[in-house]
Amino acid sequence: MAGHTLAYFGRSRWRRSTSPLPRKAAQVPTDFFGLCVANAPDPACDDYVIARLNELGIRHARLDFTYGDRDAFTERFLARLLTDRFRVCLHLVQPREEAHTMLRHPEAAERWRAFVGDMLDRYGSRVELIEIGATCNRRKWSGYSPAAFFVAWQIAWEEARGRNLAIAGPNVTDFEPAYNAGWLGEFRRSRVLPSVHTDNLFVERATEPEAFDHKIAGQRLASLFRFNLVRKAQLLQDIGAWAGVPTLMCAHVTWSLRRIARFLEDVEEKQADYLGRYACLAAASGALTRVYWGPLIGQREGLIDDGTLEYPELPHVTYYEQARGEIKDYRLRPAFRTFQTVNRLLAGATFQRRLATDAGLEILEFVLNAECQAPPERYAQASRMQNAEEKSQRSEVSGQRSAISQKFAPPLAGSAISNSANAESGMKNEEQRTRNGAILHAVWTTDGNGASADACYPPELLAQAEIYARDGQRLERAPRMFSESPVFILWPSGVCHPSSGVCLPIPGYRFAHRPGWDFDIVRVGTNALGLGGVYLTGDGGERVDIQALLELAGHGKAGGGEEKQTPNAQHPTPNAQCRMPDPASPGGYAGQAPDGEILQSKIENRKSKILRDSRNVVWSVSAPWDIARTIVIKEFKPRSVFRRLLDYGKPDKALRSWNGAQELLRRGLQTPTPLACLIPGKTAPGNAKYCAASYYICEAFAPAWSARDAFNAFSAGATEFQGQTANTWYGAIAVFLQKLHTRGVYFRDLSAGNLLVRQSPAGELEFALIDTARARFYPYSLNLRPRLCDLMRICHPLNWPNRRIFVEQYLAHNGRRFSWWMKIPFWYYDGKHRAKNALKKIRL
Known part of the structure; x- marks a missing residue:
């Protein structure tokens, strides 16, 4: 594998063929979006999932299937999907324990061969695609060593070839192109190439899809290599083309709420923002033929909250076993409506260009074709599409790859497939003609930035457009300022739209974009x-x-x-x-x-x-x-x-x-x-x-006290302040400061007077910071040094016995003890204040 990786990256081709910006026009397939789905033992869950797929307008589903799923509720759901004529990507997953013993126990390999052969006999001609590989670069999750995965792949490929079928893979997770190049190079050498190259193209480790990935070469060199979502997708597609598999599909991607919550508060709103932005950039990259979002129902990542606190031992990206919880507790998250919106506006469109903008602002231009669906308020429920059984038989392996690649290629406007899908969609012909040729702009800024709408578009031009929010709701007017939440601007065909000029975000200003603001x-x-x-x-x-x-x-x-x-x-x-x-x-x-x-x-x-x-x-x-x-x-x-x-x-x-x-x-x-x-x-x-x-x-933040009031009272011997004990105050302030520092805030002016406190109607303490000009913000949790610098300031009014109690409560959240050397910054700050007060007396 290493030799193939070096062979690819040793050439300059990848540097010439990739760019962090969308560079050329690209057709977005009408079936660009799919969903990773699962059901539950309750048959009512089957109906619920099917109803949600229809509500989203999604006809392509990816279903995980392993040994124990035969003759169980998962196979019942697979039969239901095929009966309702959904196009299914069947992801065959070898159990982790079996994968771990593949090389040592030949019977494990035979069980895998029997399972794959049985599934291909049952469903090979009925499903759209068979995928092999489950996060093959994560041994902890999949159980595969490189040698064991190659054996499993070779067995599946031989079984598929014997039935004139093709498989997709290898399902590398995250952006680790060394594995993609290594595996595809090895498959090419052994003549066992897949028909579709699959990767779980997560970008959440960079927080934003537009951000350059700092995990590749560090924060300082991230802007040198400039690997964001667009460049990552183009590089993976180029690796596939180099190996002879030009068709790239993202098999599973999502944003974990827990990862967002490390630094941001409105996690579900941010998940929806990132989904919309990811979908637009993926469609504009020209490198992906399909993106499966998933899971549909889940506690951390799902478009639908399952109402539980459970999380499976194996991540959903490896094996999405079932939808947990009860249907009555399911709740649609904002990301559900966002996914519905991008599917209806982008699928089947043509990406034209990225308008000239400065860093921090994105404006992508699409042209809607007849295949594009109507805006949400006029959308008719998506109907059934043609079954995968219409595929022609292929006798040669190269012919298999060619046919599958053509199937995933964007249907041309007016083709038999697209016309058939439109005829069955239930949309009015007049609406199709209205949307055909319309110009769509997807506009947003990166996190914390803002761009004046008047600076991007003439007001008279915006007045002629239809404006849609991220969730598909039509707005009466364009927002005064574009934010990190995507906005879709639609001009009917024939209306002039911006063709030149550079749009800039407002330089130097930061914005907290909240609903209603x-x-x-x-x-x-x-x-x-x-x-x-x-x-x-x-x-x-x-x-x-x-x-x-x-x-x-x-x-x-x-x-x-x-x-x-x-x-x-x-x-x-x-x-x-x-x-x-x-x-x-x-x-x-x-x-x-x-x-x-x-x-x-x-x-x-x-x-x-x-x-x-x-x-x-x-x-x-x-x-x-x-x-x-x-x-x-x-x-x-x-x-x-x-x-x-x-x-x-x-x-x-x-x-x-x-x-x-x-x-x-x-x-x-x-x-x-x-x-x-x-x-x-x-x-x-x-x-x-x-x-x-x-x-x-x-x-004004009122009625309120300051932390100085409470600390002065406790230093004077009081055991309570405003009805709360000293331990209650210390514990509440420690929790607040822990959150402050964990989210990367070094306040630098954290005097006790700059922390205001008031009681909520429920009697809980609420905190607010003032004098914010000196604060510094980082994309990572603070280390101990800046934490102690903040603590030495806020603890100044406390005497040493109370100071020790408070600091020990704070450090307990980090698993630390208050060591003697940690007192040095406190001694320094106390001495500084004594010297400062002495100078004031001398001046007087």
Whole structure:
């Protein structure tokens, strides 16, 4: 195997024939999408799975089958699929224990030969494809050594050849091209090549399908090799073509919720986003002829949640044994509707091009053909397609490969197969004619980025399009900002669509895209202050009146009702970023603020309180659009020349605060809701004194205390604070900080005053971080050093006995003990504060 791998990668062909970007037009097969399915002993589960396949419009199913499945519920389900004329890829799986003993016990090899021969006799002419190999590069899962797998493959190939049938394989899992090249090269040498090259092309280890895989050469060299989904698919297809098997099929792919949950919070929403983006890129790559998503029903990866906490000993990618749980507990995840949408819009389309965009923004253009299905709200249920029994008999092995390759080739528009499928689909002919030639754009950004819709498309052009969300719902208008959730824009044939120009994401800004949230740009030329930036809007209406916020920024802290806030039990620390003096704060925003004199009157009569006036100015003020709401405005004063030199190359502090807050929210860590970031742009000289400052505006987090309040009380000898014991407080804060650090956040300003706490209606403690400008974010869990740096800051108000109790509770989550050398950063920070306080006394 190693020699074949070196023979392939020693040539420069793979570097010339692959690219991280889709490079040329490609026909997407009408049968591009399939599903990995399984049933349960209950016959009602058969009906449920068939109904879900029909609902999705999927006619291609992949079913795992092993020794114990004969004459059991799996074989009953196989017969049902064939009766309902689904096109089945039958994946024959040798039990792990049998595979492990293949070389030592000849009877194991004979049992495998008998099983394969029996299944080929029963179903070989009825199913679409027979696949051999189950994660052959994972010995722990499959039981195969390289030698044992080759014996198993050779036996299956001989049995198939004797019946004039073909098999697919070898089912390498993940992206490990050395195995693909090695196995296919060895199969070519031994003249036992498959007809279809199969691989489980996962890319979830890179988190996003567009991201360059850091597992290949490390984080620093990932951008040098640039292996993302598109390039991986093209490389695997090129390996197959080099070996004589040009047809590539992804046999199983999914996104594990557990992997997403390592760094992100809305795991099911992110799973749906990644599914849509993967499907679009796979279709545009031109390398894959089919993608089987799977499993349909599962606890971690399924499009349908099985309602259990069970996970099988063998991963579903190796052997998807059965659908677990009870039907009454099944729940459709958002990814189910996303899969339905991409199947209906992309299958049968023609990929035209990738529009010129900068990194972080993807716009893929497809042309819909007559075979493409109607949008979801007008979609008629997919009907039965022609059976695989119509295949012609093939007498030569090379003829077998040719026939199978042709079968997986994209049907041409107007061909007998495509016309037959359309005739049976139940769609109206008029809808087919309307969709034929329509232009479809799939638009999204990578995680945390945003792109203004107006910067990508002229507004009058968007007004002529049909806009569909990721789940297939038609939107009344295009979002103001494209996000990491794909949006599909459909123009009827004959309507002009963008043909040139470079589209760019908004540089420097991060966004936490949540359901119902939308963002927009504050353009410098639209206000007298010369401020630019971004702000949060709602879905279909304003959540924030940006003009009112600009007026507040212009008036500054000198507005009516100004008063100095005195420390109290709720807000003892004057340097808080988001502190609200009034504990009663009703939820929700009212409508937009009125214009003109009414708005001016509201601003002048607002209630405001200064929270801090030193290096920066922080004040709270009632929202102009809702007098009952309180917002917090942080004004960053102009930087001195010396400070500008020290901060050279760093973003504005308001922008850093916005990005820090957005990234915390993306990672499931609470912070007061960011409302706007206003930074100076190019302005007239008369406005220079206003535009030299920048502003970060957020909601107030109230009623709340700070962790400093609790720690000061416990250091003074109190056993409880706000009805909670010291151990309860320490345990809750330790859990929050563990989540913070595990998700790659090094906060760097984690003083006890910057951690706000309030009680939920259920009595649980809720935490929120403020002063987010210094935070740093990493794509991996933090090691011990930055964790201790954060701990030494937050523990400063605690005396040593309480400090030890808290730190031991935190370290217990990592399986560590509080060793003596871990006290060094705490001693350092205590000494630093003593020296700082001493200098202040000398200056006074």
